[in-house]
Structures are given as structure tokens and as C-alpha cells.
Amino acid sequence: MNVQWTPTLAVGVEIIDNQHKELFRRVEGLMEAMKRARGRMEIGSLVAYLGTYVVEHFQQEEKYMQEFAYPDYAGHKQEHEKLVEEYGGMKNTLMTVGLNAIEVVKIQRKLVDWLxxxxxxxxxxxGKYLAGKKIE
Ligand SMILES: [Fe+2]
Structure with a gap:
């Protein structure tokens, strides 16, 4: 499964694009570990590593939305919340039942779909809304 960031996904705000690239790298690392059937501990720590970054990244985007009075702030934030919740669900499955082939495919699909x-x-x-605004 290809999880490469491509320029077609560029948002046009450098900080956000760089964070997206980092997200792809972390997802790729997790998928690689799942593909190689790494142990629960190793996969668990990669899941946590990605999860922490997801939360930080969403906070950054939400900060921009608030700062520049983005009209769809509520809708976008809701998507973030749903993603965090679903991610928590994946984490629970991993920690309780572990990973089997079906679970791995489900998680991969979900992550690629998000991205x-x-x-x-x-x-x-x-990004379109933020274009031309003075972002620091
Ligand atoms: Fe977002």
C-alpha cells in the first residue's frame, strides 16, 4: 500500500504541509511494522508515536482556524474529533485483541482514507482559505 505524500496533497501552508509529510512518515513506519508483523510492544509504541503527533497537528490547524476566523471551523474540528476517536478505537483493539490480518487491513484502510x-x-x-493570510 502506497502511503507517500504527493504534491497533489499540498495545502499551500508550509507548516501544515510539513506536518502532513511527517504524518505520512509516521503512518508509513507503523504500516511497515505491521507488515513485518512486529511485536505488540513495538507496534504499540508506533501507534502512540503517531497518535501524539496527530493530536499536536490537529491543534495547530485548529489554532489557525480560530486565528483567522475560518467559517467551517466547527465542521473541520468535528472531523478531527472523529478521527481521534476512531484512532483511540484502533489502539484499544490493538491492546486488547492484538493484530490479526483482518485488523491490519482495516487499520491500513482507515489511515489511508484519513490521509x-x-x-x-x-x-x-x-489551505485555500488561509492563502494570502499572514501566517507565522
Ligand atoms: Fe485537518
Whole structure:
């Protein structure tokens, strides 16, 4: 499964794009570990590593949305919350039942879907709104 950041996913705000690239790297690391059937401890720590970054990244985007009075702040934030909740669900499954082939495929699909759809649609819309604004 290909999880490479591509310029078609660029949002146009450097900080956000760099964070998205980092997200892809962390997702890739997790998927690689799942593919190689690494132990629960190692995968667990990669899940935590990615999860922490997801939360930080969402906070950054939400900060921009508030700062620049983004009209769809509520909707976008809700998507973030849903993603965090779903991620928590994945983490629980991992910790309680462990990973089997079906779970791995489900998690991969979910992550790729997030990356492509949330970034490709919602974050791009945000980027368009932020274009030309003075971002520090
Ligand atoms: Fe977002």
C-alpha cells in the first residue's frame, strides 16, 4: 500500500504541509511494522508515536482556524474529533485483541482514507482559505 505524500496533497501552508509529510512518515513506519508483523510492544509504541503527533497537528490547524476566523471551523474540528476517536478505537483493539490480518487491513484502510480524504479535501479547503493570510 502506497502511503507517500504527493504534491497533489499540498495545502499551500508550509507548516501544515510539513506536518502532513511527517504524518505520512509516521503512518508509513507503523504500516511497515505491521507488515513485518512486529511485536505488540513495538507496534504499540508506533501507534502512540503517531497518535501524539496527530493530536499536536490537529491543534495547530485548529489554532489557525480560530486565528483567522475560518467559517467551517466547527465542521473541520468535528472531523478531527472523529478521527481521534476512531484512532483511540484502533489502539484499544490493538491492546486488547492484538493484530490479526483482518485488523491490519482495516487499520491500513482507515489511515489511508484519513490521509487522502481529510488532507485532500478538508485541509485543502482550509489551505485555500488561509492563502494570502499572514501566517507565522
Ligand atoms: Fe485537518
Amino acid at each position: 487522502e480524504h481529510h488532507i485532500g479535501e478538508s485541509d485543502k479547503a482550509l
